[in-house]
Amino acid sequence: MTSVQERAAELTFAELYARVQQFYARHMWLLDTGAAEEWAATFSEDGVFAPPSAPEPIAGRAALTAGVEEAKQRLSEIGEQHRHLLLSLDVVPRGDGGIDVRSYAQIIATPRGGDPRVHLMCVTYDLLVFEDGELRVKHRRVTRDGRP
């Protein structure tokens, strides 16, 4: 873990904040364009995603990839484009090299030929880490406004 710790510690807050914003832009672009494997690769090998809609957390890249493939198929069938925007980031470096990031997540859905709407308003709690100089999601928990 030494290199990870050094990486987070050597960045200024501005550099870290910009890197996290850039990471999310690409990470969600991969999700929204259905690049399932590439998206899963932005998680750690053992990355965990605990969405509110799943009974159990989704663990590991194979399961994460399968989840995106499913969602892609479903969105294709209903003819909707979804966009995930992680905004209002609260970025807190931890002593162990990890980075806690809390964000407001908007999912904007647009049906084919129709008007966009705010589909879901969520809060995302991420633990990010640097792996080989790149940010990765090690753990993600999401809560949805208005739903249990």
Added chain:
Amino acid sequence: MTSVQERAAELTFAELYARVQQFYARHMWLLDTGAAEEWAATFSEDGVFAPPSAPEPIAGRAALTAGVEEAKQRLSEIGEQHRHLLLSLDVVPRGDGGIDVRSYAQIIATPRGGDPRVHLMCVTYDLLVFEDGELRVKHRRVTRDGRP
């Protein structure tokens, strides 16, 4: 005011911009979770908030706290979660250590068991200052699109 001036002057634009984004993320999280006193503490002691809905500006932390408590009660009664997102920040350091920030403010509302909506689209004009190394709102004026 010397230390305040020095603080704003010694930061790079990147550092200032990241600090302002981080400040708003926390500031609005406190508001949206109903942490009334903690939110009021992110204003200067003599901080002023001029919202479009109030006949007079709200001045001072006690009044700011009371305002959040009222809103919290009202949102609880109607069963809505509100999220405030300050986006598209235009950050301009002033010569006196203050920082002018204009932003587009979205309020996303989600009723219990229902779908989110863009409740209000606003423009926020803030004067921020550094106090003991922390950003605070010294003055805030808000206008709402579509309303006088």
Added chain:
Amino acid sequence: MTSVQERAAELTFAELYARVQQFYARHMWLLDTGAAEEWAATFSEDGVFAPPSAPEPIAGRAALTAGVEEAKQRLSEIGEQHRHLLLSLDVVPRGDGGIDVRSYAQIIATPRGGDPRVHLMCVTYDLLVFEDGELRVKHRRVTRDGRP
């Protein structure tokens, strides 16, 4: 082009990312407040804007200015305020001094006396350049979700 190349190369990623965010905040504020000429001046002299709604790209500041004047007139007639938010920025400096920026663009529309809505959800592909130390749009292409 030497100075342009040097400019982009000498900035840290954090500084570039903050500058781009600030640029968009001002650029879209000019558009949304109907400051047609000032908005057009944030494009290069030969800047090109390829919106999905136009049969041909709009090229040069005179044409860009005219486009905003038209939109301003139309929005005034229907009594709507539009706000353009460029979010989730993916910022990539090119070797030639240009900067590729892909973003998620929300247009929030609010009718007079009415409620705001997500009017359009778009993806914006910009080529930015530094001119006299200031960012300018050299080329913009926009696609709209849900529309061809």
